[in-house]
Amino acid sequence: MDDLTLVTECAKGNSRAQRALFDKFAPKMLVVCQRYMKSIDEAEDVLQDGFVKVFQKIGEFKMEGSLEGWIRRIVVNTALDMLRKNKKLLGDVSIDDVSYKVSFEDNSFDEMDVNHLMKLINELPDGYRVVFNMFAIEGYSHKEIADTLGVSENTSKSQYSRARAFLRNQLEKVERD
Numbered sequence: 001m002d003d004l005t006l007v008t009e010c011a012k013g014n015s016r017a018q019r020a021l022f023d024k025f026a027p028k029m030l031v032v033c034q035r036y037m038k039s040i041d042e043a044e045d046v047l048q049d050g051f052v053k054v055f056q057k058i059g060e061f062k063m064e065g066s067l068e069g070w071i072r073r074i075v076v077n078t079a080l081d082m083l084r085k086n087k088k089l090l091g092d093v094s095i096d097d098v099s100y101k102v103s104f105e106d107n108s109f110d111e112m113d114v115n116h117l118m119k120l121i122n123e124l125p126d127g128y129r130v131v132f133n134m135f136a137i138e139g140y141s142h143k144e145i146a147d148t149l150g151v152s153e154n155t156s157k158s159q160y161s162r163a164r165a166f167l168r169n170q171l172e173k174v175e176r177d
Contacts, residue, residue: 003067011059022051025068029075035121035133036079046082050075076138080148083126120170128163135160 001009001020009017026047033043033050053074061070121129130149134140135156140148145156 004063007058007061007063007067010055018055021054025071026051028068029071032072032075033079035118035137036076036083036130038122038126042082046075046079049082050078053078072138076134077148080130083130116174120167123170124163124166127159128166131156131159132163132167 001017006017006021006024010021029050030043030047033046034040037043037046050071054071057074061067121132124132131145134145134148135142142153142156142160145151146153149156
């Protein structure tokens with residue numbers, strides 16, 4: 001089924017269409033969930049909760065933009081909600097308080113194995129990981145991150161800078177070993 005048919009049928013409650021939609025997008029969305037959550041069990045919980053929301057809101061999808069992008073936004077927001085519910089994500093830190101800066105021209109990650117990079121990203125503290133994922137992978141602006149997480153833009157920038165520094169330190173350790 002094409003996306004229009006899937007959306008239309010899912011909105012009618014067609015269980016076959018819902019299964020087809022889930023089968024089509026769940027593998028990609030599980031990868032998204034794994035970037036935000038520390039364990040596969042938590043990622044699977046977020047995936048399930050995210051798809052429950054997708055099916056509840058599918059009638060609101062206007063076929064403007066990609067269906068995958070719409071589903072991804074719901075899944076990311078579900079992951080953020082779970083992280084918020086479990087603990088405070090970020091402290092309000094000024095960008096000026098960051099004692100180390102990472103150049104945006106840094107290309108340390110260019111030739112890294114994706115699985116290894118995902119492992120390193122998963123080792124980031126929650127606040128760093130969330131902002132790194134939202135900015136570097138999902139493409140949110142720091143303003144959007146700040147609005148979504150309820151923090152300042154400077155906090156978003158500092159968390160991203162700290163995440164990159166953390167990842168660089170981990171890479172340097174690997175290179176030395």
